Amino acid sequence: MSEPVVELQGVTVTQEERAVLERVSFGLEKSEFVYLVGRTGSGKSxxxxxxxxxxxxxxxxGTVAGFDLERLPPGKVPYLRRRLGIVFQDFQLLSDRTVGENLLFVLNATGWRGKARKQQRVQEVLMQVGLSxxxxxxxxxxxxxxxxxxVIARALLNEPTLLLADEPTGNLDPEVADGIMALFAEINHAGTAILMATHNFQLLEKYPHRVLTCQDGALLDSGSR
Incomplete structure (x- = not known):
């Protein structure tokens, strides 16, 4: 068995000095797709x-992508994030530059070298998401x-082992959301694990996967027996 992409044991999730989730224990295997659900304020984000x-x-x-979260010095956080892709609901694209420049900004920030190599990687990820x-x-x-x-293309630039998606279809109409889910399925089948927070229970029915539920300060796992 390969090492899990995520493994948490007895974790307390704290926000502003307040415990929002306690005794959190779960693992996420490579190439697994898992939903994260719960009411607003339940601890998903x-x-x-x-x-x-x-x-x-x-x-x-806790370990994520091979990094020990307990012993992770601030200087190593960027190295962890290079192993992850993060997709936000509100896009967070830089409005003063083109799509290509948005992607190049990330490559420059994460240490890529060589103009031709960076341009090629930008074209690869845009093609991967159908926006060449x-x-x-x-x-x-x-x-x-x-x-x-x-945003998904940006998250794929560094070939992450894990994609974290926070309400990625929250601002999209159902037909567009279906297209995003199909894209996630392709990314997942290619070997990237996905943990996706969502309020959309229709997606869970249409594209069933394991479900983690934040409820009353605990994390419930549909995959546990």
Missing amino acids: SLLKTLYADLPLQVGA GVGGRMPHRLSGGEQQRV
């Missing part, structure tokens, strides 16, 4: 922030679904 080290792990043990012709366009000239595809 806080759990995701703990996984990408935006919130420190103070109680319990939009590199020269400004984000505001794209539809919401296209902007979300750019």
